[in-house]
Amino acid sequence: MEKKRRKFTQCPNCGYIFEEVNNYCPNCGQENHDLNVPVKHLVEEFLEGTLHYDAKFWLTLKYLLFKPGLLTEKFILGQRASYVPPFRLYVFISLVFFFLLAISPNTMQVDLNNPDRLAQLDPEDKEALAELDSVRATLGGPVAEQQELDKSMGALVEKARGGDVDTKQVRDKMIKNTSFLMFLLMPLFGYLLYLFYRKQRRNYVEHLMFSIHGHSFFFILFTVYLVLKFFLPQSAEIFFLVPLITAVYVYFAMRRVYKQSYLQTLLKFIPVSFLYVFCLAVALLGNVVVSLLLS
Template identity: 45%
Template sequence: MIAEFFEGTLHYDTKFLKTLKYLLIRPGLLTEKFNIGQRASYVPPFRLYVFISFLFFFLVAINHNILNLKASNNTKETAAAVRQATAEAIKQEQLNSGSIVRFDPQDSALAVMDTTNGRIGLEFGDTGRANFLENKFSQFLNNSEQSRAKLLKNFSLMMFVLMPFFAYLLYLFYIKQRRNYVEHLMFSIHLHSFIFIVLSIVLLLNYVLPSVDLLGWVFLVILIYTFIALRQVYKRSFWRTFFKMIPIALIYNITLFVFFIGTLFISALL
């Protein structure tokens, strides 16, 4: 079964080794060859991505230092302090605006007396919803192992969704080249495959050198690789590629952050 899996997934002959070599040391070359129809000698992009992402998330899953969701006492104390500070800030803001406010950090109900017209009223927040969210996140944090597994599963799906989004960004920024969207999608798949390989190598190195922080170097390597790949595939000058890469990277990272927060919320709520 193992042999069949690797044979069907990798074609672990010279095809896979050649694909891996070009992916690592020749940025953009695999995408370029795919776009001009030279595909028989290389592993198909989707198959390559599926295997590499499987390897990466497997390494993340067995590394218990990553995504450790168990809330410590310090974390709980900090959260309580933030809630208290928020209550004080709201109270001070309302006092400055001519209102007297009673805010209980443990409840979302606000009692407001407007001193400008003498009217007294109660404004209740959505207490049921607030309690529901608090309970869900409490369960998510306390059920560490199951929560990690759920978050990893949803995160892998999130990255699969982000690939066509990144391809669409490339389509918009290089729309004058009149390339087919699939060509941009192949670039996105190969780039994300490279990123997962680099992160997998870092995870393996952390077992040997746990005290060494490599994240800064990883970020630099990914930026340089992306820049070279863009020049290889889209055939633009150094500066035109550089000034296109900045907004592409900015939009992608903002989207990645938003998607990650959304994935975290979905993982806690489901």
């Protein structure tokens, strides 16, 4: 879509007299576009330039949410002009997600093996502990992983009781590090798909596009959950629907993109998911440790 410009007759930077065809100043290179307008117009221009938020954006969102794997399939077939580019879509969705995550109310309930001890904690200590409890609930993995995480949570309790932890700083560091970790894990998931589907002789970029669309869907679901937390503070149970729905979505997306039977897809989905969740668990646990050490 061609950008709608509010053109000057004279360059405000160097004084060059513009002709109608000049989108940039031939003398100094400044864009011939007036930005001194109400904020509403700037926001509209940003969305339009970033996402083409008109028909293109809504069509992309529709396919992403309700047609698992279709956007990836369209990309592989070269049908790309009608949809928001995958990287641009991911960046926008992840920015919205991590912004809401940073400002969302912390309503996770702490549930360790010693409730009597938790009852003795100050509210500040419980707030710090809740950060790790959120990660614990997210992992939901094997008992060994839960025990290791409980040890880290216990260390946080001791540190918080001693007044050595700035809980807000820990939270901010965890969110910042998580955004970076997810950006690294996204190509990892694509590489896992590349390994399990290597007999199809597909280029890695096809698997990467699948991963980008899958992570974008997950972030949208998580964003909906974060919005619900503002209105339903006791909505922690809803959280567990996010990974469940994402798993079902990825399974059907894999079947559409890789064109295998339900059983063949399942036999690849299970080990790919297990390996990815294991890497995610390790990354989140490492994030907790690093955030604590730097606080």
